[in-house]
Amino acid sequence: MLKSVLSIAVAITALASFDASEGRAETVLDAQLKAILAVLPGVYAGERPIAAPPKGEMVTIFHAFTPITAPQFGEVVVYYELRRGTADAPASQRKIFSFDLDPARTVNSMKAFVLGPDQAPGNLAEAPGLLASLAPDALMTFPAQCDLIWSASGTAFKAEVRPEDCGYTSVTFKKTIRPAMTYLVDGDDFQWAETLNTGDMQVIFTTGGLLPAVRQ
Numbered sequence: 277m278l279k280s281v282l283s284i285a286v287a288i289t290a291l292a293s294f295d296a297s298e299g300r301a302e303t304v305l306d307a308q309l310k311a312i313l314a315v316l317p318g319v320y321a322g323e324r325p326i327a328a329p330p331k332g333e334m335v336t337i338f339h340a341f342t343p344i345t346a347p348q349f350g351e352v353v354v355y356y357e358l359r360r361g362t363a364d365a366p367a368s369q370r371k372i373f374s375f376d377l378d379p380a381r382t383v384n385s386m387k388a389f390v391l392g393p394d395q396a397p398g399n400l401a402e403a404p405g406l407l408a409s410l411a412p413d414a415l416m417t418f419p420a421q422c423d424l425i426w427s428a429s430g431t432a433f434k435a436e437v438r439p440e441d442c443g444y445t446s447v448t449f450k451k452t453i454r455p456a457m458t459y460l461v462d463g464d465d466f467q468w469a470e471t472l473n474t475g476d477m478q479v480i481f482t483t484g485g486l487l488p489a490v491r492q
Contacts (some may be wrong), residue, residue: 435457
């Protein structure tokens with residue numbers, strides 16, 4: 277818990293420092309981003325069905341969001357890991373999210389950089405030296421229309437990319453992919469969904485809707 281509190285403080289301090297360096301007052305979007313950064317960091321866990329037999333078997337999915345200092349990616353940056361089975365299992369997804377701080381922005385958004393299994397192995401949140409050596413152009417990234425857009429509803433915040441907005445050529449699948457992805461955080465509750473569609477909207481992979489998780 278202390279680690280999460282410190283991570284939150286790092287992220288909010290970075291945003292406040294950026295505002296100060298730009299010599300501008302806090303905007304509505306800045307306030308929303310601070311609220312997002314105050315609730316998002318932490319580790320969440322929840323079960324999902326395993327697609328392969330035996331039917332009905334469940335696996336626990338762990339999501340970890342950690343604010344990091346990585347100026348080569350931006351002023352406000354969050355490192356994400358997804359693990360299956362146990363909290364110390366090898367990460368099956370690792371991403372770096374860089375938040376847009378443009379004073380002229382009309383929404384809060386974050387750009388995803390994806391690490392391959394052989395790129396900087398290990399937990400980057402615990403390896404600042406390794407993190408500092410990472411170059412953004414060495415990681416997989418996506419067109420600007422694939423940035424995750426944040427919105428608020430009551431106490432909940434949702435980051436979303438929609439297939440009608442986002443399309444890219446996948447090296448893995450060797451075809452156009454149109455993803456749908458959602459992260460929804462509300463206090464200690466977290467939900468996520470992911471679907472990969474082909475260019476003609478045939479489903480390659482899906483979580484089958486929002487899957488719940490709870491802060492650990």
